[in-house]
Amino acid sequence: MELIQQPDLSVNIAGLELANPVLLASGTCGYGAEVADLVGLSLYDSVPGGIVVKGISLKPRLGNPPPRLAETPCGLLNSIGLENVGVEVFLEQKLPWLRSVNTAVIVNILGNSVEEYAELASLLNVAGVDALEVNISCPNVREGGVAFGADPEMAARVTKAVRNASIKPVIIKLSPNVTDIAVIARACEEAGADALSLINTLLGMAVDIKKRRPVLANVFGGLSGPAVKPVALRMVWQASRAVNIPIIGIGGISSWQDAIEFFMAGAVAVEVGTAVMVRPSVVQEIVSGIGQFMEETGAFDVCSMRL
Amino acid sequence: MSRHELECGVIDNRAVTRDIFLLRLDAHELTLQARPGQFCMLEVGEYAYPLLKRPFSIHDVPDENEIEFIYRVAGKGTAMLSRKRAGDSIRVLGPLGNGFGWNQSRHPVLVGGGLGIAPMLFLARIISEKGLIKPVVILGARSSAELVSLEAFKAIDCRLCLATEDGSLGQKGFVTTLLQEIVGDSEADMVFSCGPMPMLKAVYEIAVKASVSCEVSLEAQMACGIGACLGCAVKSADRSSGQTGYLHVCKEGPVFDGADVSWN
Ligand SMILES: Cc1cc2nc3c(=O)[nH]c(=O)nc-3n(C[C@H](O)[C@H](O)[C@H](O)COP(=O)(O)OP(=O)(O)OC[C@H]3O[C@@H](n4cnc5c(N)ncnc54)[C@H](O)[C@@H]3O)c2cc1C
Ligand SMILES: Cc1cc2nc3c(=O)[nH]c(=O)nc-3n(C[C@H](O)[C@H](O)[C@H](O)COP(=O)(O)O)c2cc1C
Ligand code: FES
Numbered sequence: 001m002e003l004i005q006q007p008d009l010s011v012n013i014a015g016l017e018l019a020n021p022v023l024l025a026s027g028t029c030g031y032g033a034e035v036a037d038l039v040g041l042s043l044y045d046s047v048p049g050g051i052v053v054k055g056i057s058l059k060p061r062l063g064n065p066p067p068r069l070a071e072t073p074c075g076l077l078n079s080i081g082l083e084n085v086g087v088e089v090f091l092e093q094k095l096p097w098l099r100s101v102n103t104a105v106i107v108n109i110l111g112n113s114v115e116e117y118a119e120l121a122s123l124l125n126v127a128g129v130d131a132l133e134v135n136i137s138c139p140n141v142r143e144g145g146v147a148f149g150a151d152p153e154m155a156a157r158v159t160k161a162v163r164n165a166s167i168k169p170v171i172i173k174l175s176p177n178v179t180d181i182a183v184i185a186r187a188c189e190e191a192g193a194d195a196l197s198l199i200n201t202l203l204g205m206a207v208d209i210k211k212r213r214p215v216l217a218n219v220f221g222g223l224s225g226p227a228v229k230p231v232a233l234r235m236v237w238q239a240s241r242a243v244n245i246p247i248i249g250i251g252g253i254s255s256w257q258d259a260i261e262f263f264m265a266g267a268v269a270v271e272v273g274t275a276v277m278v279r280p281s282v283v284q285e286i287v288s289g290i291g292q293f294m295e296e297t298g299a300f301d302v303c304s305m306r307l
Numbered sequence: 308m309s310r311h312e313l314e315c316g317v318i319d320n321r322a323v324t325r326d327i328f329l330l331r332l333d334a335h336e337l338t339l340q341a342r343p344g345q346f347c348m349l350e351v352g353e354y355a356y357p358l359l360k361r362p363f364s365i366h367d368v369p370d371e372n373e374i375e376f377i378y379r380v381a382g383k384g385t386a387m388l389s390r391k392r393a394g395d396s397i398r399v400l401g402p403l404g405n406g407f408g409w410n411q412s413r414h415p416v417l418v419g420g421g422l423g424i425a426p427m428l429f430l431a432r433i434i435s436e437k438g439l440i441k442p443v444v445i446l447g448a449r450s451s452a453e454l455v456s457l458e459a460f461k462a463i464d465c466r467l468c469l470a471t472e473d474g475s476l477g478q479k480g481f482v483t484t485l486l487q488e489i490v491g492d493s494e495a496d497m498v499f500s501c502g503p504m505p506m507l508k509a510v511y512e513i514a515v516k517a518s519v520s521c522e523v524s525l526e527a528q529m530a531c532g533i534g535a536c537l538g539c540a541v542k543s544a545d546r547s548s549g550q551t552g553y554l555h556v557c558k559e560g561p562v563f564d565g566a567d568v569s570w571n
Contacts, residue, residue, distance in 0.1 A: 030535040034558075038312055038400075038533070054537075062552055069528045069538040074355045076530060083537045083553070226355045254355065277531035278358060279350070279398070281312050 007294035008301045009287070011049075011268050013246045014169040014194035016131040018049035018104050018269060021302050022259065022287050025250055025273030026052040026108035026133065026173075027080065031094040032101065038280035041101050047284050050104030052271060053094070055135050057109070058116050060086035070206040070215040075227030076274050077204055079218035082110060087123050099128035106171070110135040114161045121165035131168050134158060137175025137200035149175035149200075152187035163192035171248065174198040174239070176228075181235045182242035189243040196239060197248035197271065199232045225274040226252045233265050240266025240306075254282060256289020263290075263305040309340045310403060310533075314396045318373060320389070324452045326380045327422070328389050329366075332397065334374040340402055341368050343409060343430035344499075344524055344562045347401030348532040349376070351384040360400060361385065362529050362557070364426040364501070367459065377425050377455055403532050404561045407522055409434050412497035416443045416489055416519075417465075418510050420482050423502025424448070426524060428456050428463075430499060435464045443468065443495065445485045447502075451476035483509045490517040497522070499562075511565035521565040527556040534558030542569035 009020040029035045031053050040047030063083025070077040085094065090107075098105045107129050111117040121132060136158050137149035148154045155172070163170050172188040174181060176199035185196055201222025206215040232251025240247045249267030253259055254275035262270050275282050290302075299305050318331040337347070348360035361384045367375040380386050391397060407430055409415060415434055419427035424446050434442045447470040448454045454476060460467055468485045469477025478485060483506070489495060490513060500510045501524035514521035527539040540553035544567055554563060 028531070028536055030537075034533055034535040037310070063537060063540065065542070066540045066553070067528055068540055069530050069536075071357060071359050074358055076358060078530070078536070078538060080537050083540070225358055274358070274530075277536055278355075278360065279312070280400070280533075 007291055007299060009291055009294070011302055013131075013171070013248070013269060016104060016106070016169045016195075019046075020049040020287050021263075021269035021290070022048050022283060023050040023052055023104075023106065023248070023269060023271045024048050024276055024283070025271035026135065027054050028273040028277050030054055031090070032098050033094075035276070035280060036101070039276060039283045041103055043100060044102055046101060046103035047287055048103055049269070050106055050130070051098070052106040052108050052133050053090075053098070054084050055082050055108045055110045056084055056087050056090050056120065057082065057111060058087055058120055060084065060089065065217040067215060067217055070221065072204070072206060072223065073227065075223050075225040077206055077216060077221035077223050078201070079216045079221035081218065087120055091123070091126065095126070095128050104130045106131045106133050108133045108135050108173070114157050117158050118161040118165040121162045121170075125167050129168060131171055132162065132166055133171040133173050133197055134162050135173050135200065137173055137177070149184070150178050152183050155184050156187040156191035159188045159191035159193050169194045171195040171197050173200055175200050176231060176235055177203050182238050185239040185242045189245050193245060195246040195248060196243065197250055198239060199228070199235055199251045202228055202231065224252070226254055228252045229258060233261055236262055236267050237265040253286070254278075256286045256293065259286050259290055260293055260305065263302055264307045266306055268303055310401055311336050312398070312400045315374075315399045317391050317393050317395045317397060319393055320391050322389075323377070323455050327453065327455055328378055328380070329455070330376045330378065330388070330391070332374050332376070332399065333372060334399060335372045337374055337399070337402055338368045338371050341365050341374065341429075342402065342406035343433050344406035344426050345402040345404045346532075346561060347374070347376070347399050347403060348529070349388065350398035351388040357384045357387070359530055360398075360532065361388070362532060364524070365402060365429050366425045366456070367428045367432065377422065379422050400532060404557060405559070407499050407524075407562050409499065410438060413440065414494045414496045415440065416445065416486065416495045416498045418445045418482050418486055418498060418500040418502070420447045420502030420506040421449075421453070423500070423506070423524070424455060426501050428459055431460065431463050431465050441465055443489055443493065445470070445482045445489065447471065447482035447485075449473065482506065483513060486510060486513050490514065490519055495519055500524070508570050511568075511570065514565065522562050523565050523568065524561045525556050525563060525568070526561070529557050532557045543567055544569050
């Protein structure tokens with residue numbers, strides 16, 4: 001009798017254990033409870049391998065004035081402006097629920113200075129936080145954001161500060177709004193990053209021709225959704241060939257086929273954002289589809305699919 | 308909270324005016340949970356175009372199998388929705404949002420302007436059938452043709468007051484004139500309203516003057532509809548801290564106490 005080996009969907013990213021390689025992307029799933037029933041986050045078997053919570057800052061942030069959303073062909077522009085409850089409320093009110101759920105919890109952090117990133121990292125050295133994802137790339141906020149992610153030296157400084165302050169695996173989330181992603185990726189690896197995730201949103205805008213003004217009150221917003229997938233895929237390919245640390249692919253993933261493309265391009269896990277908002281049940285479809293594809297093609301783990 | 312993401316069969320989708328459509332869906336999973344003032348996100352496109360689901364108020368739940376929406380063709384998404392036919396299916400996420408606090412009122416006044424009429428039918432039905440109260444229902448539109456679902460309102464035990472801008476039915480003018488008279492000489496203790504922002508503001512001001520509390524249903528551009536993206540922010544009234552914050556229409560709303568909303 002032939003022994004059929006079940007494909008192994010689990011991945012280990014620098015000590016971060018994931019039951020499967022599909023994560024919920026930051027900013028599109030709140031702090032988890034908002035989407036739990038629809039995506040299958042539960043006490044026992046959760047559908048996603050992990051959740052990356054909305055970006056957390058030291059102090060609460062109100063975010064940008066509305067309108068904050070603009071739909072574009074197969075895409076979405078957002079200028080939420082990093083509205084969040086702040087780390088204190090997160091630890092007191094959001095983390096206890098997340099602890100009770102059987103999935104990896106990754107906390108996305110953002111700051112206005114290197115010191116703020118480090119302080120956040122040390123405040124999050126608590127049980128229930130499985131890893132940090134450092135947002136050095138959000139294009140929405142005038143201060144911070146862009147500066148860190150676009151400059152290899154600044155990116156390295158943030159990485160080093162968080163790496164030193166944290167006892168958790170540190171994932172640096174890269175911005176696509178740069179000239180050479182490989183240079184930034186290498187700078188983060190050298191500064192001690194355990195893994196990289198990419199891409200964050202692409203800076204864009206939309207104009208309301210009737211009102212003769214930009215659609216978003218903030219003028220610019222971050223583009224996400226199927227429209228950005230080819231760009232994300234190209235950058236994952238480039239980054240994965242520039243560094244030796246694991247890459248988490250993000251950008252426009254809306255089906256299991258999209259996820260497989262990212263694995264082939266060099267990612268060991270993926271995050272799904274906009275597609276989850278559009279259709280929460282897609283998470284289950286993606287997880288099942290990956291398993292089935294691996295079984296059919298005889299892939300024994302996710303990494304083995306890399307081209 | 309019991310909401311679902313599911314495919315619902317189209318029972319009927321027909322034009323009631325040139326650009327207003329009534330959509331009836333087979334959705335028995337949603338009907339028991341649905342409360343007046345809640346909404347659903349409807350997938351209007353195919354293959355990610357348009358990408359986002361569209362929010363629509365629950366217009367009516369006539370029985371345990373059926374849920375109804377009334378919508379105006381306002382752009383590409385609603386144009387695509389208008390082409391759905393009986394037998395097609397539509398992916399629905401709902402019911403979502405908080406709904407009206409109708410059970411705190413003994414003498415409710417409902418005010419719907421334009422397509423703000425949408426949530427008022429279900430609200431009037433529940434107040435009458437579950438609350439055993441006869442509500443005052445003030446409806447207004449540009450012309451009699453746009454006073455949609457009048458027959459359904461007439462079948463509910465309520466006091467119906469109508470206004471049209473062109474005078475083709477009911478009083479000529481706006482719902483606010485009727486509201487002014489009614490809160491002046493009745494025991495009205497709460498106003499529930501939905502419609503365009505300038506109308507809601509006027510309704511709220513009339514209610515405040517009459518010392519009657521007022522709930523309004525707001526609209527905002529939405530992506531997720533479930534409080535996950537924080538995209539649907541509207542400005543809140545100044546808080547005691549002096550700092551203005553934001554309300555999130557899909558989760559904390561769409562129904563708000565008028566006193567919590569920033570009106571300028
Ligand atoms: C809670 C809620 C309940 C609603 N109930 C109803 C209803 O019962 N009947 C009805 O006809 N309309 C209702 N609307 C408005 C309806 O959602 C929009 O008319 C519709 O989304 C327009 O889509 P479109 O693709 O045709 O227009 P487009 O102009 O092509 O849309 C472009 C983008 O703008 C958004 N948009 C445009 N107008 C609005 C609006 N007024 N509110 C929110 N987003 C908008 C669309 O979602 C889309 O993302 C409601 C809105 C909200 C927030
Ligand atoms: C509404 C919204 C809010 C977001 N908020 C954050 C955030 O707080 N921190 C962050 O690192 N990325 C944030 N992102 C970026 C996503 O995590 C993701 O990188 C991006 O949307 C691309 O993936 P997608 O096409 O699957 O959405 C946000 C995206 C959206 C659409
Ligand atoms: S639409 Fe996403 S939070 Fe309201």
